[in-house]
Amino acid sequence: GIQVEQSPPDLILQEGANSTLRCNFSDSVNNLQWFHQNPWGQLINLFYIPSGTKQNGRLSATTVATERYSLLYISSSQTTDSGVYFCAVDYGWTGGGADGLTFGKGTHLIIQP
């Protein structure tokens, strides 16, 4: 099955710093999502980005499907950005095969004031 590897596993930054989180996947995918899991355990959809680049405020994401990686950029970090960031992928609906997202193990981000 698809393997999803995220790096770095842990990241500690000062408020105001910028960061880049990486997600590598092992096969071509039809769906890639980035999530933020906040300290209360809620999973927040950040981006649905099987290819291309998207931006939402201080966050942006780029997926290069042909090279099987995606990057999440966080600029001007705030303490509320702390939490775990997950990348999740799937093959896409085939009408007969397995369904659902395969998650990486996440990047644990701590933003210090």
Added chain:
Amino acid sequence: NAGVTQTPKFQVLKTGQSMTLQCAQDMNHNSMYWYRQDPGMGLRLIYYSASEGTTDKGEVPNGYNVSRLNKREFSLRLESAAPSQTSVYFCASSARRISNQPQHFGDGTRLSIL
């Protein structure tokens, strides 16, 4: 819109007890999913339902059963709870089967089995 609603939010069970986790979505989505998240891990798929009336096993189905009650509701049942099933359970839905669409997640059910 509430999105995906899970009940209960917290539950403590004794080994051998049974319970059903409930999930409902109000987005008219075709597909629904159950995942579990263990400490330090990403989520893993337990079961999914690609459309009303169908269910299929995911990566970790042992010890669980599911029911797609109607288009809105997808329940997960533990018939005889075991400590290894202590986890956080997430339900998700998507508009899949029309085109590839993102999944939307509920807030999770935190389940402890003693």
